[in-house]
Amino acid sequence: MYGFEYQRPADRAGARAACSGDARYLAGGQSLVQAMKLRLSSVERLVDLGGIADLKGISVDGGRVTIGAMTTHAAVAASPEVRRALPALAELAGGIGDPMVRGMGTIGGSLANADPAACYPAALVGLDSTVHTDRRTIAGDDFFQGLYTTALEEGELITAVSFAVPAKAAYVKYKQPASRFALVGVFVSQGSGGVRVGVTGAKGCAYREPALEQALAASFTPEAAKAVKLPADGMNADLHATAAYRAAMVSVMAARAVAAANAR
Numbered sequence: 001m002y003g004f005e006y007q008r009p010a011d012r013a014g015a016r017a018a019c020s021g022d023a024r025y026l027a028g029g030q031s032l033v034q035a036m037k038l039r040l041s042s043v044e045r046l047v048d049l050g051g052i053a054d055l056k057g058i059s060v061d062g063g064r065v066t067i068g069a070m071t072t073h074a075a076v077a078a079s080p081e082v083r084r085a086l087p088a089l090a091e092l093a094g095g096i097g098d099p100m101v102r103g104m105g106t107i108g109g110s111l112a113n114a115d116p117a118a119c120y121p122a123a124l125v126g127l128d129s130t131v132h133t134d135r136r137t138i139a140g141d142d143f144f145q146g147l148y149t150t151a152l153e154e155g156e157l158i159t160a161v162s163f164a165v166p167a168k169a170a171y172v173k174y175k176q177p178a179s180r181f182a183l184v185g186v187f188v189s190q191g192s193g194g195v196r197v198g199v200t201g202a203k204g205c206a207y208r209e210p211a212l213e214q215a216l217a218a219s220f221t222p223e224a225a226k227a228v229k230l231p232a233d234g235m236n237a238d239l240h241a242t243a244a245y246r247a248a249m250v251s252v253m254a255a256r257a258v259a260a261a262n263a264r
């Protein structure tokens, strides 16, 4: 690693003050520290959010699940409130990486990082959601802007994320077997606002798939999802899967997610 300064403020105001110039927030370190170790990323100052107690926690109120930015994947997976209100989200969190990654990684870090193959981004766009920051609220639909790019401004701190509880939802991913990141992952939900289909792993960032949403609004069945043939244009291609394979897998994962949502 290149050398860096380390600060661990006790509150949000201290974090904001420390995160100026060439500085980054440090959450679970499961993406940032890896990138720094590989010297893909360097920064003058790391501002550790681990000492700020009010960035952690889960509440369910008025049909919304709200999760503090520093809440770990393990805490979301184990939360009785999330398992009752939004079991699809608890299952998504429980399927991220391995126990160490889940014990350290956070929902705020995962969203801010905007890895194209990460799981939480599919839920952010697959549900009616809001990202809360120290400056404003950002609709989940407007949060991702491209590869590792979000609507966050320089030094903007995610404080929490909230999700409307749908009538039905499920997340299914086709796992990269070594990391368990999504080669393709699909989060489907059906609620008062209609059907949403959030896709991760297939393009530069998580997105909603209108062709699947239209088909599932007409018939919320695995058969309707499977019948949607998506073009390969714009899909990711790498040594793990071609663009055409990923395009086909989006419909397959959506069909499996609908089957799981209907089976609850």
Ligand SMILES: Cc1cc2nc3c(=O)[nH]c(=O)nc-3n(C[C@H](O)[C@H](O)[C@H](O)COP(=O)(O)OP(=O)(O)OC[C@H]3O[C@@H](n4cnc5c(N)ncnc54)[C@H](O)[C@@H]3O)c2cc1C
Residues within 6 Å of the ligand: 024, 025, 026, 027, 028, 029, 030, 031, 032, 033, 034, 049, 069, 070, 095, 096, 097, 098, 101, 104, 105, 106, 107, 108, 109, 110, 112, 113, 115, 117, 118, 119, 120, 156, 157, 158, 159, 179, 180, 181, 182
């Ligand atoms: C082996 C391995 C397997 C993995 N498998 C999966 C998987 O299957 N699915 C999946 O989704 N993910 C997976 N991950 C990634 C993991 O989920 C991480 O938790 C996630 O990438 C980043 O979260 P973090 O809390 O560690 O953030 P960090 O690495 O600490 O930070 C990531 C970025 O977010 C910024 N940031 C952090 N918190 C905030 C905040 N509150 N406000 C603003 N910016 C912030 C940081 O400055 C940094 O730029 C895996 C990681 C590893 C190492």
